[in-house]
Structures are given as C-alpha cells and as structure tokens.
Amino acid sequence: MRFLPGLILIALSWSAPRAMGQGTKYGLWTPDRAYSDSQPIQWTGGQFEFPCASTKSLFKSSGKYISKNVIATRAQLIGDTIYLALPRYRKGVPATLVKTQIQSGTCSTTFKPYPCWDLQEEGNCKALQSVVDLVVDQNEVLWVLDTGIVNTLETPVRKCPPKVVAMSVKTGKVLKSVSLEGLTSSSSRLQYLVVDYAPDGGCFIYVSDAANRAIIVYNLQADRGFRVVLPKAVSAGCRSRDVLYIALIRRDCGSTELYFTYLSTSKLFSLKSEYLRSGVADGRILDLGKKPSRMVIIGTDNGSAIFFRNEGDAEVYRWDTNSTFSETNFKPVYRSQTCQLVTHAVPDYKRNTMRVLQSNFPDYMQNRIGCGAIQQLGLMQGCW
Ligand SMILES: *[C@@H]1O[C@H](CO)[C@@H](O)[C@H](O)[C@H]1NC(C)=O
Numbered sequence: 459m460r461f462l463p464g465l466i467l468i469a470l471s472w473s474a475p476r477a478m479g480q481g482t483k484y485g486l487w488t489p490d491r492a493y494s495d496s497q498p499i500q501w502t503g504g505q506f507e508f509p510c511a512s513t514k515s516l517f518k519s520s521g522k523y524i525s526k527n528v529i530a531t532r533a534q535l536i537g538d539t540i541y542l543a544l545p546r547y548r549k550g551v552p553a554t555l556v557k558t559q560i561q562s563g564t565c566s567t568t569f570k571p572y573p574c575w576d577l578q579e580e581g582n583c584k585a586l587q588s589v590v591d592l593v594v595d596q597n598e599v600l601w602v603l604d605t606g607i608v609n610t611l612e613t614p615v616r617k618c619p620p621k622v623v624a625m626s627v628k629t630g631k632v633l634k635s636v637s638l639e640g641l642t643s644s645s646s647r648l649q650y651l652v653v654d655y656a657p658d659g660g661c662f663i664y665v666s667d668a669a670n671r672a673i674i675v676y677n678l679q680a681d682r683g684f685r686v687v688l689p690k691a692v693s694a695g696c697r698s699r700d701v702l703y704i705a706l707i708r709r710d711c712g713s714t715e716l717y718f719t720y721l722s723t724s725k726l727f728s729l730k731s732e733y734l735r736s737g738v739a740d741g742r743i744l745d746l747g748k749k750p751s752r753m754v755i756i757g758t759d760n761g762s763a764i765f766f767r768n769e770g771d772a773e774v775y776r777w778d779t780n781s782t783f784s785e786t787n788f789k790p791v792y793r794s795q796t797c798q799l800v801t802h803a804v805p806d807y808k809r810n811t812m813r814v815l816q817s818n819f820p821d822y823m824q825n826r827i828g829c830g831a832i833q834q835l836g837l838m839q840g841c842w
C-alpha cells in the first residue's frame with residue numbers, strides 16, 4: 459500500500475471482515491424500539507439533484523459524474539437533514555458535500571449539493587475540492603475539512619491548499635474559510651476535524667495531520683493557528699503514520715479533552731483542550747494505556763462516550779471515558795446485519811439516539827463494486 463499525500467484509504471481502516479460471532483448479546487440494541495423512522499436508509503452509489511437534465515448528461519458525458527465512484531464516509535444530522543461528506547477518492551464525484559432528508563426505509567436517496575453547485579467545482583480554490591470530515595456545532599454551524607486533493611485512490615492531484623470552511627446551516631452562507639496552507643506541508647495527510655469552544659466562548663478547530671504526527675490548532679477569534687507536534691511516543695511502534703484519530707470528549711463541568719491514537723500503535727492518549735489551545739502540550743499528555751486491538755474510532759456522543767470498532771470487524775463498541783480504559787468497559791452496541799463497516803457514529807439529537815453511517819467501503823477501495831458502494835444510514839437503537 460502506498461502512502462500518498464492526502465490518501466485517505468487507510469483513514470477508514472479495513473481488512474477482511476471476520477465471521478460474525480454467535481450469540482453475542484447486544485445490551486443496548488433493541489430492534490423493536492418504536493421509532494417511526496427506525497428503518498435504515500440505504501442507497502447505492504450516488505444520485506444527485508442536477509439543475510436540469512442537460513446538466514446531468516453533460517456531467518455524465520464529460521466523466522464528471524460516475525455514480526459508482528461516489529461514497530459517503532462521514533455524516534452529521536440536524537433535525538431531519540443529513541449532511542454527508544463524499545470524498546473525491548476517484549473521478550466523477552460531482553459534489554463533495556451534500557445534504558439529503560431522512561426518509562425511513564427507502565432504498566434510494568437523492569443528494570442536493572451543499573450549500574450549492576458553485577461550491578463543488580474542482581480546481582476553483584474558493585470551492586470545495588474533497589471533503590473528508592464534517593462537524594456541526596452547537597450554533598448550527600457546519601464545519602468541513604477539505605484536503606484540497608482529489609482522485610486520491612487513482613492519481614492524486616493537489617488542486618488547492620487544504621482548508622476548513624464554516625457554513626451557517628440556517629442561511630447556507632459561508633461564514634469563514636480558514637486556509638491551512640501555512641500549517642501543513644506537502645506531505646501532510648489531514649484526516650479528522652474537531653470543533654471546540656473554550657469557556658470564554660472562543661472557538662477553536664483541531665485537525666489531525668497523520669503524516670506530521672501533529673494536531674493543527676486554529677483560534678478563530680485571533681485568526682491564527684499553530685501546529686502541536688505530538689511526542690514520538692505517540693507513534694511508537696507504528697510502522698507508518700497511518701491514521702491519526704482524534705475525538706473530543708465533553709465533561710459535565712464543561713471542560714473538554716482530546717483523545718487521540720494512531721490506528722497501528724498500541725496506546726491511547728488524551729490531552730486537556732486548555733493545554734492544546736494554549737499550545738503547551740509538553741508533559742501534559744496522558745497515557746491511557748494499551749489498546750486491546752487496532753481500534754478504529756468512529757465518533758462520540760458529544761458527551762463522554764467514544765464509539766469504536768476493531769479493524770475489519772462489524773461490531774461497534776461504546777466506551778464511556780468516565781470509566782477506566784479496559785475491555786470490561788467496552789459495551790457492544792451495534793452490529794451491521796450485512797457485514798458493512800461503520801465509518802461514522804453520529805448523534806441524532808432530534809430522536810435522542812445515535813445513528814451509524816456504514817458501507818462496503820473495503821470493496822470500494824479495491825474497486826470490487828458493481829453499480830456502486832452500498833451505503834446505509836441506520837439507527838443505533840437503545841440508549842447511548
Ligand atoms: C454538545 O454538547 C454541548 C454540551 O452539552 C451542547 O452545548 C451542544 O449543544 C451539543 N452539541 C450539539 C450539536 O447539540
């Protein structure tokens with residue numbers, strides 16, 4: 459496997475799924491819970507709402523729209539609207555940030571480019587090039603991480619500098635575009651995005667840069683950022699700096715902590731956000747101990763719980779960071795019935811539950827799909 463700039467191939471992390479375990483108990487998984495819209499939404503490839511039929515045929519004939527090359531890997535929900543990141547791993551992804559509505563039990567869905575078609579144009583650096591992660595904050599602002607690199611699974615092309623763009627969900631207006639050019643290098647591999655508010659209301663973004671073993675910190679008020687290079691111990695034992703997961707945990711008292719780990723290292727670490735924001739991480743990183751497996755961190759509940767699965771395995775676990783980091787505290791909460799793998803676990807605030815975005819992305823990565831990747835947004839039923 460080659461490691462190309464911006465290559466997200468391993469950011470999702472996969473290996474052949476293991477056989478389903480027999481008789482596993484799903485403590486928090488009750489299939490019959492009465493949600494009127496508890497059926498998953500499933501779709502194949504990607505269907506888009508084009509301005510008109512001629513645009514669609516033009517996109518098709520020019521190779522700008524190839525449905526089977528579309529895959530959603532990250533999601534956010536506000537009310538009944540789902541926002542999806544469609545990274546441009548291959549050619550033919552007409553829009554890299556889209557929205558759609560929750561319509562339970564449907565086998566297709568149509569994407570609306572978000573906020574509009576103009577912002578999806580490849581090669582226009584004001585527009586989005588390849589969105590790999592997205593976050594909705596408490597002010598209904600949608601933040602997206604755009605690596606600027608397209609065709610990462612074919613011939614990667616750096617179209618534009620990497621950036622984070624903030625959009626108001628209420629108006630669809632771009633509020634802010636933060637260039638990460640000065641905080642990255644040509645070898646950077648930006649993978650995950652977190653948005654944090656300091657107690658004084660100051661807004662900060664954190665972006666993981668796996669290749670540079672760094673977390674980029676950007677202070678929106680001051681309009682400046684810096685790079686926190688993590689100690690060597692964080693990547694110790696890592697053959698390659700593959701995937702650097704970051705997850706923001708909120709304590710009841712209002713303080714936040716960033717948990718982080720490389721996919722192929724053996725340990726999990728955390729750091730209080732106040733130290734990250736002030737750039738004084740040295741000597742303050744907490745070593746939480748050995749991971750029992752190669753954990754793929756897939757999200758949080760916007761509180762103290764982290765959701766993860768083991769590499770190549772369909773079972774999703776919840777770990778409340780209030781409890782010690784040990785296997786006895788990892789609760790199985792979800793397993794895809796189709797052996798699909800979850801790439802994001804996201805809160806559904808309206809229904810007070812968690813949802814999971816899953817797909818057969820290992821097949822997509824290996825180009826073993828027929829009409830397109832099969833993607834599904836399901837419900838992680840039960841409490842969380
Ligand atoms: C996440 O939790 C915080 C703290 O409880 C809350 O203020 C915020 O509204 C939550 N985020 C969203 C998107 O609801």
Ligand SMILES: *[C@@H]1O[C@H](CO)[C@@H](O)[C@H](O)[C@H]1NC(C)=O
Nearest residue numbers: 709710711762763778779780
């Ligand atoms: C985590 O700890 C806080 C503070 O002790 C507590 O209020 C909260 O309920 C705990 N969360 C869970 C899920 O146990």
